[in-house]
Amino acid sequence: MSLTNGYPDDLSGIVNLFDIEQMAASKMSRMAYEYVASGAADEVTLRWNREAFNNIKLNTTVLNDVSVIDTKLSLFGQQLAHPILIAPTAFHRLMYAEGEIATAKGAGASQTTYVVSSFTTTPLEAIAAVATQPLWFQLYVRDDRAYTKDLVQKAEALGYQALCVTVDTPTPGIRNRQVKAGFALPEEVIAHYSLGEIGAPKKPITWKDIEWLQSFARIPVLLKGIMNPEDAAKAVDAGVGGIVVSNHGARNLDTVPATIEVLPYIADKVNEQIPILFDSGVRRGTDILKALALGAKAVMIGKPVCYGLACGGAAGVGKVIQILLDELLLAMILTGRTNLKAIDRSVIWQ
Ligand SMILES: Cc1cc2nc3c(=O)[nH]c(=O)nc-3n(C[C@H](O)[C@H](O)[C@H](O)COP(=O)(O)O)c2cc1C
Numbered sequence: 001m002s003l004t005n006g007y008p009d010d011l012s013g014i015v016n017l018f019d020i021e022q023m024a025a026s027k028m029s030r031m032a033y034e035y036v037a038s039g040a041a042d043e044v045t046l047r048w049n050r051e052a053f054n055n056i057k058l059n060t061t062v063l064n065d066v067s068v069i070d071t072k073l074s075l076f077g078q079q080l081a082h083p084i085l086i087a088p089t090a091f092h093r094l095m096y097a098e099g100e101i102a103t104a105k106g107a108g109a110s111q112t113t114y115v116v117s118s119f120t121t122t123p124l125e126a127i128a129a130v131a132t133q134p135l136w137f138q139l140y141v142r143d144d145r146a147y148t149k150d151l152v153q154k155a156e157a158l159g160y161q162a163l164c165v166t167v168d169t170p171t172p173g174i175r176n177r178q179v180k181a182g183f184a185l186p187e188e189v190i191a192h193y194s195l196g197e198i199g200a201p202k203k204p205i206t207w208k209d210i211e212w213l214q215s216f217a218r219i220p221v222l223l224k225g226i227m228n229p230e231d232a233a234k235a236v237d238a239g240v241g242g243i244v245v246s247n248h249g250a251r252n253l254d255t256v257p258a259t260i261e262v263l264p265y266i267a268d269k270v271n272e273q274i275p276i277l278f279d280s281g282v283r284r285g286t287d288i289l290k291a292l293a294l295g296a297k298a299v300m301i302g303k304p305v306c307y308g309l310a311c312g313g314a315a316g317v318g319k320v321i322q323i324l325l326d327e328l329l330l331a332m333i334l335t336g337r338t339n340l341k342a343i344d345r346s347v348i349w350q
């Protein structure tokens with residue numbers, strides 16, 4: 001089994017996130033590429049995640065003073081340079097030899113908060129040791145709840161600043177392409193905190209576990225994978241710190257709607273009581289603008305970060321974020337919005 005751990009490619013020809021996916025497709029092992037790129041079943045939602053963004057039209061305003069653009073925001077007391085986070089994705093050493101270390105360095109170079117997956121292939125302390133920007137931790141609750149509690153407390157002690165509890169994966173979805181590509185972790189790639197549980201847990205989490213997690217967590221608890229306004233209302237009632245509107249990058253249940261389609265309904269329900277983050281399908285600065293306009297405070301990027309990592313290690317990760325940030329700046333200038341607060345629903349043509 002050969003890993004995709006060659007030297008970083010020359011990234012100078014990469015001008016957008018579709019270019020880097022194309023480069024990754026030719027560079028990564030088939031198994032690793034199929035693992036990252038595939039969606040659930042017939043990949044209908046995978047296509048919808050993009051189509052839905054493309055079907056939303058923007059409304060410009062002209063003759064605004066757009067000489068200074070400010071992308072800063074404050075989230076859970078953290079000052080973020082921009083509203084783009086690295087989504088939690090598993091098994092980075094499958095994509096690049098340095099794995100999550102390179103991702104953390106790329107996040108540092110691009111002033112990006114990095115949400116480290118429970119399926120990290122690098123220990124949490126080693127990632128913390130190289131991070132220069134905030135880290136968050138994504139939690140898959142293990143069947144062993146005592147182990148889960150220790151893991152959360154370990155992440156807290158290491159300075160991880162928020163907990164994204166993934167609530168949409170009592171089982172991974174139908175992943176035909178991964179099966180066909182013979183997905184299996186090579187021996188040398190170790191998911192340190194998986195306890196060997198990669199499929200469905202025996203004790204799937206419920207709202208009771210959310211209550212339990214909040215009884216001891218000292219960092220904000222976010223629920224990742226909310227797609228239903230009623231669940232969003234329950235999350236507010238449960239007193240969580242925030243939610244992530246996500247369909248898991250279309251990897252779980254095929255034919256659920258695109259996230260950008262459900263976002264405004266969820267935002268209406270939540271009514272600014274807690275922050276909403278957003279992911280699945282964000283590939284352009286205009287996508288970020290649309291997500292912010294429809295109620296998200298920030299967005300997370302999954303697959304493109306994996307492609308950046310595979311093609312260029314830390315530099316590739318940094319490049320992906322930088323491209324998105326440059327595109328967001330242009331989208332703000334061209335719609336006459338000089339800061340994130342000014343991005344409201346009037347940016348959407350209706
Ligand atoms: C290769 C890969 C691995 C992932 N692993 C995790 C994970 O370990 N935990 C999790 O909560 N979400 C995981 N996700 C979902 C991402 O956090 C995120 O929701 C999704 O990738 C966003 O969509 P995008 O890839 O279109 O940007 C993974 C996604 C991909 C592509």
Ligand SMILES: CC(C)CC(=O)C(=O)O
Nearest residue numbers: 090119169172198248251
């Ligand atoms: C091991 C997987 C369930 C990790 C994941 O969330 C994903 O591949 O989407």
